[in-house]
Amino acid sequence: MTALAVVSGGLREPSSTRLLADRLDAAVRADLDAAGVSASSTVVELRPLGRAVMDAMLTGFPTTSLAEAFDILADADGLIAVTPAFNASFGGLFKSFFDVLPEETLTDMPVLIGATGGTERHSLVLEHALRPMFSYLHAVVSPTGVYAATDDFGAQEGASLRERIDRAAVDFSRLLRSCGPRQRRDVFAEEVASMERLLGSNDRRHPRP
Amino acid sequence: MQFGIFTVGDVTPDPTTGTAPTEAERIRATLAIAAKVEEVGLDVFATGEHHNPPFVPSSPTTLLGFIAGRTERIVLSTSTTLITTDDPVKIAEDFSVLQHLSAGRTDLMLGRGNTGPVYPWFGKDIRQAVALTVENYDLLRRLWREETVDWEGRFRTPLQGFTLVPRPLDGVPPFVWHGSIRTPEIAELAAYYGDGFFANHIFWPASHTERMVRLYRQRFEHYGHGTAAQAIVGLGGQVFMRRNSQDAVREFRPYFDNAPVYGHGPSLEEFTAQTPLTVGSPQQVIERTLGFRDYVGDYQRQLFLVDHAGLPLKTVLEQLDMLGEDVVPVLRKEFEVGRPADVPAAPTHESLVAARKSEGADG
Numbered sequence: 330m331t332a333l334a335v336v337s338g339g340l341r342e343p344s345s346t347r348l349l350a351d352r353l354d355a356a357v358r359a360d361l362d363a364a365g366v367s368a369s370s371t372v373v374e375l376r377p378l379g380r381a382v383m384d385a386m387l388t389g390f391p392t393t394s395l396a397e398a399f400d401i402l403a404d405a406d407g408l409i410a411v412t413p414a415f416n417a418s419f420g421g422l423f424k425s426f427f428d429v430l431p432e433e434t435l436t437d438m439p440v441l442i443g444a445t446g447g448t449e450r451h452s453l454v455l456e457h458a459l460r461p462m463f464s465y466l467h468a469v470v471s472p473t474g475v476y477a478a479t480d481d482f483g484a485q486e487g488a489s490l491r492e493r494i495d496r497a498a499v500d501f502s503r504l505l506r507s508c509g510p511r512q513r514r515d516v517f518a519e520e521v522a523s524m525e526r527l528l529g530s531n532d533r534r535h536p537r538p
Numbered sequence: 539m540q541f542g543i544f545t546v547g548d549v550t551p552d553p554t555t556g557t558a559p560t561e562a563e564r565i566r567a568t569l570a571i572a573a574k575v576e577e578v579g580l581d582v583f584a585t586g587e588h589h590n591p592p593f594v595p596s597s598p599t600t601l602l603g604f605i606a607g608r609t610e611r612i613v614l615s616t617s618t619t620l621i622t623t624d625d626p627v628k629i630a631e632d633f634s635v636l637q638h639l640s641a642g643r644t645d646l647m648l649g650r651g652n653t654g655p656v657y658p659w660f661g662k663d664i665r666q667a668v669a670l671t672v673e674n675y676d677l678l679r680r681l682w683r684e685e686t687v688d689w690e691g692r693f694r695t696p697l698q699g700f701t702l703v704p705r706p707l708d709g710v711p712p713f714v715w716h717g718s719i720r721t722p723e724i725a726e727l728a729a730y731y732g733d734g735f736f737a738n739h740i741f742w743p744a745s746h747t748e749r750m751v752r753l754y755r756q757r758f759e760h761y762g763h764g765t766a767a768q769a770i771v772g773l774g775g776q777v778f779m780r781r782n783s784q785d786a787v788r789e790f791r792p793y794f795d796n797a798p799v800y801g802h803g804p805s806l807e808e809f810t811a812q813t814p815l816t817v818g819s820p821q822q823v824i825e826r827t828l829g830f831r832d833y834v835g836d837y838q839r840q841l842f843l844v845d846h847a848g849l850p851l852k853t854v855l856e857q858l859d860m861l862g863e864d865v866v867p868v869l870r871k872e873f874e875v876g877r878p879a880d881v882p883a884a885p886t887h888e889s890l891v892a893a894r895k896s897e898g899a900d901g
Binding site for chain 2: 383384386387388389390392517520521523524525527528531
């Protein structure tokens with residue numbers, strides 16, 4: 330069973346960002362299914378976590394609900410992350426969520442990126458903002474992201490949103506299957522192990538009296 | 539079990555009046571607080587070490603030396619001494635002198651400090667924080683235990699034939715705690731040497747403290763210092779009390795809402811639910827504090843933070859009166875209930891001297 334986490338940074342209800350996230354999720358699961366891989370997905374809506382994200386930024390620790398969202402990502406084999414485009418970048422809540430997410434959560438995580446905006450003029454937000462951030466977090470970002478402008482939800486011609494979603498889903502599905510099941514990183518245990526090694530090597534240099 | 543307070547030493551405006559004490563007033567207030575700790579029958583006074591505004595305690599052993607001269611009974615400690623950026627030779631010297639001045643009423647808690655720039659200010663590289671901790675602490679231990687030290691490391695000029703003066707009182711170094719807010723590395727360090735582990739506790743949820751203490755206890759046993767239950771554990775706590783709990787909440791709220799560490803974030807109620815902060819009656823503080831044992835086991839030292847966020851000295855002294863009169867006597871009694879006989883008390887100079895003598899007699 331492949332576990333997908335879906336993060337939607339939309340602020341309105343209903344949200345076109347959530348709509349895009351759901352369609353990406355459905356397309357990815359359909360493609361995985363066609364390849365004989367069963368998958369489940371869990372959606373993390375950021376709007377209800379807005380205050381918790383800011384509290385975590387100020388206090389340094391997550392509330393229970395935010396910690397649950399972190400666990401959904403940490404336990405996932407892949408992530409679909411979609412944000413509205415604000416001021417030539419991702420939304421602030423979207424960025425803040427990933428700012429307070431514990432380090433190493435996304436290391437080696439296959440990620441499909443998506444964004445929405447009023448017009449197609451902002452489509453490079455995927456390449457200028459989302460891709461570098463997830464690369465920085467050591468995620469494996471799928472080569473094809475999806476940007477949806479308001480018009481895309483009604484367009485009749487050209488490269489339709491449906492086709493772009495399907496193309497991105499096929500790429501991401503192949504990436505997920507290549508990467509396989511993901512082992513959750515245990516940073517706590519890793520820090521203890523590295524400290525144990527450091528203390529041991531110090532002892533070899535300076536045997537204890 | 540030991541009870542005491544730990545102070546950060548912040549100069550913070552009182553949010554209800556807008557006025558901040560001068561540095562001189564804050565330092566004098568700290569002295570009054572330490573004197574009160576002794577007067578009301580608590581056991582430990584610990585001060586932080588900071589090298590930037592708005593804090594005043596940049597030289598803890600100077601402060602503690604003065605307090606040592608004005609008190610008879612309390613243990614003087616730190617929360618924390620910066621093992622990463624302070625020269626371990628100077629730490630050894632300063633605490634050796636303090637140990638003699640206080641006739642053994644000295645221990646210390648090692649930690650890493652709370653601000654990044656302290657590393658470059660003292661010529662150190664923050665990326666080496668863990669390696670600095672390990673190397674500096676190794677040297678500190680040697681200086682206290684070996685008459686003549688030949689030593690070479692990565693971060694400090696080598697020592698050849700160096701002798702620490704004065705030698706530790708009665709040949710016994712001060713007991714060392716290792717303080718940690720977040721990192722399990724410090725629990726491993728404390729366990730490795732069989733030192734005390736102090737979980738800051740107050741800024742994070744209890745589940746985090748529980749996990750850290752469990753790790754420390756397991757590793758303490760792993761390294762052969764005793765059973766997990768015999769490991770030496772200290773906890774922070776944070777309280778504000780009035781006879782009537784509603785009065786406590788009403789009075790403390792503006793201080794909470796504007797506190798430098800957590801202000802302008804979660805509400806007082808949320809933070810109280812998520813962390814050990816207890817705002818209420820002495821009875822509520824007693825019940826909450828006794829509950830700590832449920833997730834860390836029987837432990838040795840409980841320090842409270844009571845003098846931060848701009849609380850006036852008068853209020854802080856009232857808190858100490860309540861701790862001394864109403865809270866700690868009950869805690870002492872209740873914490874003894876069901877405490878296994880082989881769980882040690884917090885090490886003191888006297889107990890360490892006695893342990894050394896019995897080791898000598900055995901060997």
